Amino acid sequence: MPEIILDDLRKEFDGVVAADGLSLTIGDGEYVCILGPTGAGKTTCMRMVCGLTKPDSGRVLMDGRDVTDDSVDSRNATMLSQTYALFPHLNVYDNVMFAPRIKEWPEDSSKQIVRSMLHMVHLEQKAEWKPGELSGGQQQRIALARALASGSKVLLLDEPLRALDARLRINLRKELRSMAKEMGLTCIHVTHDQDEALEMADKIAVIRKGRIIQFGTPREVFEDPATPFVANFVGRSNVIVGRVVESTPEGTIVETQSGMRFPARPSDLAAGDEAVLTVKVGFTKITRMQEGQPSAVCVGTIERILYEGVTVTVEIAVEGVGLLSAKLPNRKYEEYSPGDSVGVYWMPDKASVFPMPPEGIEDEMRLD
Ligand SMILES: Nc1ncnc2c1ncn2[C@@H]1O[C@H](COP(=O)(O)OP(=O)(O)OP(=O)(O)O)[C@@H](O)[C@H]1O
Ligand SMILES: [Mg+2]
Structure with a gap:
């Protein structure tokens, strides 16, 4: 059964159509990249999946259940937003430990998870630091680690590697994807970077003007584009x-x-x-x-x-x-x-x- 179905979603903001009959089916454990120009409706699409934005019409299904009217908390989806918000008063370790504590996971496995997430983003040495003491790229990596440790089955990542330098960005592509696969997560990852999408995605959704204009494997989208734009x-x-x-x-x-x-x-x-x-x-x-x-x-x-x-x-x-x-x-x-x-x-x-x-x-x- 597909994990996420977006069925003919429509969303308008004061005359601006951000989603215009947007439909997409994402399989259990799939890593999907959404690629599209600025203003295409990528963030809006993600916000509708996790419940932060309510569509004007259309449905969102998760695990076969209509969740269109469900709250954010009941959806088992975590969104890493474009403006990653860390808790400024908590240190790095406690930021990442946030969800495991709230959810009262066993202490040992929580520690293990937090440690491996910090390892993945190469910031184990900064565990005691406060977000305000970190660079933008470091904060972004902490936010990514926190999202991965949230325990949600569905991860919505809005430009998660944006603020990083080219080398780190490329290294993290591989690690993020394999971590997601290892944990059995279903990921929707928004990016502007076509190389990132080609390398990371099981499937790429190209979005433009609030519509999906192609949804296929990286190879299909690259070699057999659906439109001249793609x-x-x-x-x-x-x-x-x-x-x-x-x-x-x-x-x-x-x-x-x-x-x-x-x-x-x-x-x-x-x-x-x-x-x-x-x-x-x-x-x-x-x-x-x-x-x-x-x-x-x-x-x-x-x-x-x-x-x-x-x-x-x-x-x-x-x-x-x-x-x-x-x-x-x-x-x-x-x-x-x-x-x-x-x-x-x-x-x-x-x-x-x-x-x-x-x-x-x-x-x-x-x-x-
Ligand atoms: N809360 C809002 N109020 C008014 N207009 C909005 C709102 N959110 C999005 N929009 C509009 O909807 C359209 C799609 O926005 P969205 O943020 O989804 O684009 P995006 O693809 O994420 O772009 P970017 O790559 O720049 O992040 C834009 O024209 C934007 O101005
Ligand atoms: Mg956006």
Whole structure:
């Protein structure tokens, strides 16, 4: 039986629709990441799950029971809010020990739990400190430890790794996920960080304008996006607008207004349909143009090369199309320079095609 069902939730704040027919089913013990731009309704969604916000309509079911009208306390769900509130007068240890004490768990196992949580967030040495003596990131980790030690079966984490530096953030991803799995928790984890979601989630829910627009495994969401927006939000994509000129079981060909043709995977679209082709920047490649090069799909001029450490991103101006980007391994850095003429290509199976969204492409691709 699924643990949490959000069924057609709607919530409006003074004319602002924060949830617009939001539905989501989360399995027992699943780790789900909610990914979406700012203002998309992520926090509102979490608050409705734990009972802090009451939906205008729709239902929340937990373990098959309708809890829509139940109080926060009766739901067995703990939310780590975006503004983690620690008890300022209690030291770190007692903050984390808060729920075990209230719930009167046996002293020995409580101590054990609190210790392992503090260990997980690397703050055992700060057990005696007060929250006010800690940095923002340390406080956030304490709040996370406290949420994990709450004894709730369902954990709602709103940007739990936000204030941490990049290295710690990456380490904690693994530890948080394995801790949640070990404890058999069901987690909903809100993040802005697509890498975090891809790495941590069993499933990712992409939310936009109060609706879930895709719910799938990280691989599905990354490689088979449901909309052009998802294609560009979860791993940046090149976006090409045109018309389908060929659609067969082998693939789709999209032609731009300027007459350039680009290959993509098979689709339901028919010849003549207006279409949007997307291909991940990381799946886009470039090559030196040579006589009879069959693989390049278009030719352009390198405008910029951005050094990123392990990778470099090359921006190529293509006449009639605009700027396309390609991510290359670092060893290619010396090989190309701005001004070079290069062929751009990709494996057709790596490119998706979508019907033109009714609101037009600009509205679809907006990131807010
Ligand atoms: N209590 C409230 N009163 C009025 N408007 C609200 C309230 N809570 C949320 N909203 C509005 O609802 C929309 C969704 O807000 P929400 O906080 O759920 O977004 P979010 O996805 O969590 O964004 P962020 O990534 O910035 O945290 C926003 O337009 C916001 O202004
Ligand atoms: Mg929020």
